[in-house]
Amino acid sequence: MSVRVVARIRPILKNELDKDTIVSAETIDGESSATVVRLPSPKNDSESFSFQFSSVYEQDATQQQLFDAEISPTVKHLFNGFDLSIFAHGCTGTGKTHTMRGGKSLAERGVIPRLLSAIYRRCKKIEKDSAGATQVEVALEYFEIYCDRVYDLFEPPEKRTPSGLPIRDNHGKTVVVGLTEKPCTTLKEFEQLYDQANMNRSTSATKLNAHSSRSHAVLCVKITQTTETTIQISRASCIDLAGSEDNRRTDNNKERLVESSAINKSLFVLAQCVEAMNKRQSRIPYRESKMTRILSLGQNKGLTVMILNLAPTRAYHLDTISSLNFASRTKKIEVAEVENDPVLRVMAKPLATSSIGGANITRQPLRPLAAAHNVNLPEPEKQKKGEKPIKAFSVYSDTRKPASRTSNLPSQNQGVRRAEGQKRAAEPSSTFASRPAKTFRSTDSTSRIRNAEPTMTKASIEALIAQRIEEKLAEKALQDVGTAPPALSAELQKRLDDLENRIDAKEEDGKSQGLQFMLMAKQHQVRGEEVSALRMFRLAQPFFPENVRLEAKIRSLEERIRATREDVATKHESAPLASTFSSAPPSHLMAPLKAKEKVSKPKAIVNLPEDCQDDFAPPPESDHDPEPSYASDDSFHYKPKTARKTKKPAKKLPIFRDTDTDLDTDAPLPTAHHSPRTKHLLDIINSRDVDRIKALRGVGAKKADAIVNCLVHMADAEVRDLECLALLKGVGGKTVENMRVGLAGVGGGCGYDF
């Protein structure tokens, strides 16, 4: 299926009342509503350009009308297992954010809140219709791509790592590593989360828009439908792209210019990708910007709707033409419709990965539709004569069979759709209503060829050249200014970049996953989040089993965390432990740790070397790492730790003790030394069998799913000890204790000596 492109012309704003309106929508014969955007040639007003799309929304179109006609029909497909992508594209100030997010009032709400509202309504219906047999969960990820860096919008800006979150290719899917996934059960909860997150988005006033988005924002809504036997996941991705800017008109200062350069560059790469796809080039330059890499249409299987936002006035003339040209090319891209099949719950492993492309899919080649282009022709006679010519201007249709589409239209639908607020009858049925095939549909492009004119006009080429010059200038400004985001020590940035590059280079290598964990561990460490860093180092460990340096790093971190815990425990005069576990589960221990870190090293990010050297402390001299591949990583060469003295714990806490006998050892025990009960427990966990895990004491269906999801994120790594288990999302010390105690009851039956 090709990308469905609709255009929306925004109303004239208060400050534009005296401006010339040049963009209009037109309805062609046989259509019930407008599908053509017309505007004059920049060179000669008596000539016009026309562009045809699936639908065109005029200035008075409401949010409700747009949603009902374009997005609402896709919701049921989302619940049938298809992924959905909705883009808003257009130059700055044309109404992208208004379309996607909208205003506060009910009528002004944009596509995103309306989509969520429709999703929750459907969730309730499914649960009700199935009498609770099918459970539907909704979870959100929300991030922005600002100056080619990815930031989690659910995290406050002060918690961001300046280098942003890494992105990875994982079996053909692009994955943002380390995003927060927020379960969200009600619309109200969504609104709170969404409003809060939007405050974290980078916006600024520019001459062209008082609240201009300076980043591309991507909201991923993950829908998990669970029955007794299957789990099906589908995703809706809503993308509010930052608008391209003509910096001759913006009067942007240096900082805005830097942002603008990043925005324009990424949009330029996007256009190049689209161009390359249309030309069936073998190389699509996705990797040249993070935005295109993340959004790569090649991975966007399922349904894709692009809303092209346009300003109606002459001031935007060239930008509008450039946007229209881009959108015309985009609609010729074919996207494979691949349904995310339900997965048996015991086979949950391939399910959970954060990705725009959706889970469980592999990249398939894109194919352009026919090369069909708009042309620039003289103003048709019909306007002078007041009658419609057979074909007054050259337009092309992106529908496959215009004839059948027209014939589908019942005569009573001939009225103006928007005035009546009606749903478009023909489009949903032709595009979405029928259940699409599961596999990629090859197309016979020759049947679609309408015209073979080149798309670019002289004016748009000039505009493009001007834009490129602006970008180059801005890039130069970027080098002069340094970087716009908060400063990061050059050394650390280099290390992180090196590591990212190594991961990229090793994508095919089995160690890539391990390096990803290493990178995340280091990022946590930079932020002073030692517990999380430890968790990531542990997750990385199975990938580097013989690595002495890594082991030493883990040991030293454990020591530090334990010392901190002891400090806290002493201060709070905590009661002696009654069980084999620490009195507080790890998640509780995070808080005092953070509080302490705030005092000892506030904001470790800016001038990092000192702190970093401590955090990334090397192993003792004797622990030379014989493993060349890991040891050769420059980013792991640290200054010797000389000055810092790790506080020796006065008394060790028996945290996550695994054995019933060796009470003095608090280091995690090698698997061989686990008690049979622990081994049994770890076997159950590592089986990733939801039913076996669910049967453990204190673990319900939800927790079992969460554990399996966590394990899926760990790829082939296993949970090797109880401490690791307790660090899994949603687990914690008490749960681990419960699990073990619960197993005591079945021990005899299993033949284990507990």
Ligand SMILES: Nc1ncnc2c1ncn2[C@@H]1O[C@H](COP(=O)(O)OP(=O)(O)OP(=O)(O)O)[C@@H](O)[C@H]1O
């Ligand atoms: N359909 C519409 N109805 C009413 N007002 C609109 C509409 N579309 C846009 N606007 C108004 O136009 C202005 C610019 O819109 P918006 O901020 O959504 O543009 P944008 O394309 O997201 O810009 P940028 O790329 O700079 O972020 C806002 O004041 C917005 O309220």
